[in-house]
Amino acid sequence: MREMGQRARAAARILAATPTAKKAAALHAAAVAIRRAVPQILEANAADTAAGRSNGLSAAMLDRLALDPKRIEGIAAGLDTVAGLPDPVGETIAEWTRPNGLHIARVRVPIGVVGIIFESRPNVTADAGALCLMAGNAAILRPGSEAARSAAAIHAALTEGILAEGLPADCVQLAPTTDRAFVGALLRAEGLVDLVVPRGGKGLVARVQQEARVPVLAHLDGICHVYVDRGADLAMASDIAFNAKMRRTGICGAMETLLLDRAIAAACGPLLARLCEAGCEVRVTEDLLGLDPRLVPARPEDWDTEYLDAILSVATVDGVEGAIAHIAAHGSNHTDSIVTRDAATAERFLDAVDSAIVLWNASTQFADGGEFGFGAEIGISTGRLHARGPVALEGLTTYKYKVRGSGQVRPG
Missing domain, CATH: 3.40.309.10 (Aldehyde Dehydrogenase; Chain A, domain 2)
Structure with a gap:
């Protein structure tokens, strides 16, 4: 986890300075790669689904897990849509000039490194990876064991697109293990991970909220x-x-x-x-x-x-x-x-x-980021701080103040 976090931090620095056109081109290339990889993704998903049935997954969980050509095309189309959205990075949210002449601007910047923990939804691999990348963030993805093969197949195509545009593969990393200990390490990765987003059942979200030492963006129930x-x-x-x-x-x-x-x-x-x-x-x-x-x-x-x-x-x-x-x-x-x-x-x-x-x-x-015109979502937030509702590009940024002066000093 520490090695992945360090690589993600280095990739995040590169992404933060990457022009919009280059990020968009990487996502378009990833969409092409996903369409080309449909047979491999379906094969991986069939293995995941068969294992899920054997392990007694509920019908609802199996529905979340299952992919078909139409759903895979939806994943690819989502990448294209995200690539075409306005880039929030660098946007001036507000600006004003103080009586002393200081000009202050509040400007959107990437959060940094985002960890995403998810269960049974293999499409989250592409959705979360694409949103993080377009918002200038590096992502560390940890799928549940039930979706591991499908996530790996989608991640391979996503990485192909990222590399095709000369960006580092570490922009979107996939955890090499489904061991629960990795989740604990991710939740404790202060200084390496800036935000954790859990996508899964109540048990997962509750554990993340209880154990995390880094900020969490999530909802617990959908009543x-x-x-x-x-x-x-x-x-x-x-x-x-x-x-x-x-x-x-x-x-x-x-x-x-x-x-x-x-x-x-x-x-x-x-x-x-x-x-x-x-x-x-x-x-x-x-x-x-x-x-x-x-x-x-x-x-x-x-x-x-x-x-x-x-x-x-x-x-x-x-x-x-x-x-x-x-x-x-x-x-x-x-x-x-x-x-x-x-x-x-x-x-x-x-x-x-x-x-x-x-x-x-x-x-x-x-209640879905795609239906809101966000291209995709990294999750739904029911909290009251930072982001609320479907969280997409803007929700994956924070801001800083740029203050421009002309020699001002603060009076004693």
């Missing part, structure tokens, strides 16, 4: 809500709620709790039936049990559970204020949505719900 207001178009609400839960149940932006305004709850029977018919287990408050025989009673712990599966908890609330109160009590500050035609009610929800992402008439599954 996302959709609230259907009395002013909602119920057909729209059905489509949004169904997509929010069932499009991909294993991602952090999947809806885990559906909130129904008590005034229109009885009219939501078809929505709940649609979810049941799709194979979702729907756990509801007692007042909703009569809407469909397939509904089951919710338990108190359901409101605080991230299922990452085809399971949903449903509660009735007293209007938008009831929804805001429920989310404040049980949410995880990740992503929450309101469905309504009433603009005033929507604005109240958008203002009052203290989550990183708050939506109006849209699925929570849009």
